[in-house]
Amino acid sequence: MSEPVSDPNEAAQDAAWREIVENFGERAELADQPAVEDAVVPFGDDVDESFTPDVYDDAYDVDAHDRFVAPRPTLPRTTPERFLAWLGLLGAPIGAVLLFIAHVSLHWWIPNWVVAGLALAFLAGFGYLVFAMPREPRDPWDDGARL
Numbered sequence: 001m002s003e004p005v006s007d008p009n010e011a012a013q014d015a016a017w018r019e020i021v022e023n024f025g026e027r028a029e030l031a032d033q034p035a036v037e038d039a040v041v042p043f044g045d046d047v048d049e050s051f052t053p054d055v056y057d058d059a060y061d062v063d064a065h066d067r068f069v070a071p072r073p074t075l076p077r078t079t080p081e082r083f084l085a086w087l088g089l090l091g092a093p094i095g096a097v098l099l100f101i102a103h104v105s106l107h108w109w110i111p112n113w114v115v116a117g118l119a120l121a122f123l124a125g126f127g128y129l130v131f132a133m134p135r136e137p138r139d140p141w142d143d144g145a146r147l
Helices: 008-022 080-106 112-131
Strands: none
16 A cells, blocks of 8 residues: 655645546557467468468568668779878888798897888878878868768
């Protein structure tokens, strides 16, 4: 049982809420729905594989040509200069680490011009990418999405 309400304001509020809940919107009129037993497929070895209930025929009546087929995604292309800049920026440190491992583990001697070339490739790639950055600010409403 519920506790007696001591405050008259709370009793009025409770009554107002009960009235709101009882009269909330109109009751939905439901059309006659087929019985659940009509849509149930019997389980066992004698199940008819072609059986589909009539309830779902209209909802899934879609032809094959009406379906959406997304276009094949295209990979972004870059210019050869930008590709070489990224190769210098990322490839030079990787090459330096691999040459250092070869020097330590296999006792290979690495010429100074190779190390200088890797350092120059890194700096040239970084410089080109910074120089090629757009100078103007981008549109603040542009989130980068393409349709």
